[in-house]
Amino acid sequence: MSDALIVAGTYVVVYGATIGYAVYLHRRRKKAEQPAGR
Amino acid sequence: MKRVQIMLLIAALALAAGALLAYSAPLDRLQGEFTRLLYVHVPTLWIAFLAFGLTALGSVMYLIRKKERWDRLAAGSAELGVLFSVVGVFTGMVWGQAVWGQAWDWSDARLATTAVMIFVYIGYLALRQATADPEKRARRSAILGTIAVVQVPLVYFSVNLWRTLHQTQSIRPDGTTMDPEMLVALLVNVGAFSLAFIALLMGRMLVTRLELVAGADTELAGDTVSPPRLSEIEDV
Numbered sequence: 001m002s003d004a005l006i007v008a009g010t011y012v013v014v015y016g017a018t019i020g021y022a023v024y025l026h027r028r029r030k031k032a033e034q035p036a037g038r
Numbered sequence: 039m040k041r042v043q044i045m046l047l048i049a050a051l052a053l054a055a056g057a058l059l060a061y062s063a064p065l066d067r068l069q070g071e072f073t074r075l076l077y078v079h080v081p082t083l084w085i086a087f088l089a090f091g092l093t094a095l096g097s098v099m100y101l102i103r104k105k106e107r108w109d110r111l112a113a114g115s116a117e118l119g120v121l122f123s124v125v126g127v128f129t130g131m132v133w134g135q136a137v138w139g140q141a142w143d144w145s146d147a148r149l150a151t152t153a154v155m156i157f158v159y160i161g162y163l164a165l166r167q168a169t170a171d172p173e174k175r176a177r178r179s180a181i182l183g184t185i186a187v188v189q190v191p192l193v194y195f196s197v198n199l200w201r202t203l204h205q206t207q208s209i210r211p212d213g214t215t216m217d218p219e220m221l222v223a224l225l226v227n228v229g230a231f232s233l234a235f236i237a238l239l240m241g242r243m244l245v246t247r248l249e250l251v252a253g254a255d256t257e258l259a260g261d262t263v264s265p266p267r268l269s270e271i272e273d274v
Contacts, residue, residue, distance in 0.1 A: 003072060006072075010075060014129060018238070022046060022238060025242060028249070033248060033252075
């Protein structure tokens, strides 16, 4: 595998983790905002 | 929620600018393409230090003031600190494999102290999960959050205290040895990741507050279900 591809893949992991955490928070917020029992 | 969304948008734009600068900055003659990992490795671990510092601040303030929002700050910050430290270590391992010829070395002071720091903060998060009562949870984790922060300066200065594999700081109070273009790219990325951290922390604290409000209206299973008594079982 080329060096550039390894570095680009690492960047994808870093930004993916950041975006993934934001999505996880969004889902938890939606769940918390639902009325109780639903 | 609007403020969090605006902060996330600003952070996303800053991260995009940081990535562009990382890909336009000159490469190190020996490290080649792997030089670019510097622009994510340093900022993510800087955020981890900042996050664990904020956990300590929230913990101390909770112990003094007993206000729930300080506990939310400490907990949210610790979670983000673990996330960014794991990501930072991963980028370091990719770089280490290419430049040092090995991804990990337990005899290295910086690597070993960082690993211990991450394990302790995973323990902090586990302690929070293991305690159901909100006040007990906040008090116990505040004590741990206050003590655990001693690791942050230990990790930071480990490269000066024990000269092993990991290089010393490139930016010191007496100046830097970095190329100006590389320095700008690094500082922009540090700023961009800091903005992302602030946005995510604001979001995390908001979610915790919403969950607490929602939880106040919902009875827990433990409150509604009584455990069977031994005497009742013996009567059957």
